[in-house]
Amino acid sequence: xxxxxxxxxxxxxxxxxxxxxxxxxxxxxxxxxxxxxxxxxxxxxxxxxxxxxxxxxxxxxxxxxxxxxxxxxxxxxxxxxxxxxxxxxxxxxxxxxxxxxxxxxxxxxxxxxxxxxxxxxxxxxxxxxxxxxxxxxxxxxxxxxxxxxxxxxxxxxxxxxxxxxxxxxxxxxxxxxxxxxxxxxxxxxxxxxxxxxxxxxxxxxxxxxxxxxxxxxxxxxxxxxxxxxxxxxxxxxxxxxxxxxxxxxxxxxxxxxxxxxxxxxxxxxxxxxxxxxxxxxxxxxxxxxxxxxxxxxxxxxxxxxxxxxxxxxxxxxxxxxxxxxxxxxxxxxxxxxxxxxx
Ligand code: DAH
Numbered sequence: 015x016x017x018x019x020x021x022x023x024x025x026x027x028x029x030x031x032x033x034x035x036x037x038x039x040x041x042x043x044x045x046x047x048x049x050x051x052x053x054x055x056x057x058x059x060x061x062x063x064x065x066x067x068x069x070x071x072x073x074x075x076x077x078x079x080x081x082x083x084x085x086x087x088x089x090x091x092x093x094x095x096x097x098x099x100x101x102x103x104x105x106x107x108x109x110x111x112x113x114x115x116x117x118x119x120x121x122x123x124x125x126x127x128x129x130x131x132x133x134x135x136x137x138x139x140x141x142x143x144x145x146x147x148x149x150x151x152x153x154x155x156x157x158x159x160x161x162x163x164x165x166x167x168x169x170x171x172x173x174x175x176x177x178x179x180x181x182x183x184x185x186x187x188x189x190x191x192x193x194x195x196x197x198x199x200x201x202x203x204x205x206x207x208x209x210x211x212x213x214x215x216x217x218x219x220x221x222x223x224x225x226x227x228x229x230x231x232x233x234x235x236x237x238x239x240x241x242x243x244x245x246x247x248x249x250x251x252x253x254x255x256x257x258x259x260x261x262x263x264x265x266x267x268x269x270x271x272x273x274x275x276x277x278x279x280x281x282x283x284x285x286x287x288x289x290x291x292x293x294x295x296x297x298x299x300x301x302x303x304x305x306x307x308x309x310x311x312x313x314x315x316x317x318x319x320x321x322x323x324x325x326x327x328x329x330x331x332x333x334x335x336x337x338x339x340x341x342x343x344x345x346x347x348x349x350x351x352x353x354x355x356x
Pocket of ligand 1: 185186188228298299301
């Protein structure tokens with residue numbers, strides 16, 4: 015062998031060894047390649063060839079051999095480091111992308127909203143549309159136009175949030191009746207859901223802000239029969255088959271006035287603590303629209319008559335879900351809402 019042949023052998027082994035080492039995909043394969051391309055036998059065969067060279071060439075051959083050794087060991091070491099870091103990434107806790115997701119509650123409609131939606135849906139089938147009014151009202155829309163006498167106790171500072179200069183937070187949704195009567199000629203059939211405000215203490219049965227749904231039907235020839243039939247039908251649709259009764263009542267803006275009761279949801283009419291032993295629960299106030307109310311809104315009360323009602327969806331939600339305390343509806347406690355929201 016000549017020094018040139020030796021050099022060629024070294025070069026080709028360098029190339030072959032690099033190729034094999036870089037082809038190893040894990041630590042075991044790398045070790046296998048190392049014993050293959052850089053075994054004691056391989057090294058010995060180079061030493062042997064070196065020893066057979068003419069004495070003058072051995073120095074150069076030794077340098078070449080040493081260069082080969084440094085090269086192979088460097089390639090081995092860098093591949094070892096690469097494999098170790100790949101292995102480290104693979105050893106991390108495994109993410110199983112096929113695992114089914116854990117079902118989580120993503121929120122839903124509040125029970126009071128559910129009740130309002132249902133009330134609206136029932137009346138919509140009967141031809142009612144939704145009308146909205148402002149939450150800050152004038153004294154005239156909230157009281158005067160609704161035939162409240164000037165000294166009515168509801169206007170008292172204790173009940174009403176006054177905003178100054180004749181403005182207030184509406185204490186009921188009834189002012190939407192006036193706004194509707196002013197803006198659209200009869201026949202009128204509207205439902206007005208919204209928030210109302212009263213300076214009540216916040217306790218188990220009172221909240222300073224709560225929902226109401228107002229209803230109003232005005233046309234020629236509307237009578238108390240329409241009121242009674244419509245509201246009874248509503249109760250049947252909302253609560254399922256139930257007995258209802260009307261009790262005489264008083265509101266300044268209706269004459270005659272009546273409150274409607276449904277059979278107590280909890281005892282089925284036998285009498286329990288929830289219905290205070292009466293077997294009945296009040297769900298709404300209603301009556302024939304007072305002629306003065308029609309006139310205040312510019313409607314001819316000789317020609318037109320109408321009926322109206324107002325109910326509290328919060329109270330109805332309490333009946334429906336058997337809630338002992340109205341504050342459950344306002345606390346936003348997820349543990350409660352998860353059970354009743356849809
Ligand atoms: N506005 C009354 C209240 O807040 C509820 C009400 C009663 C509304 C009778 C009506 C009605 O339209 O006819 O207590």
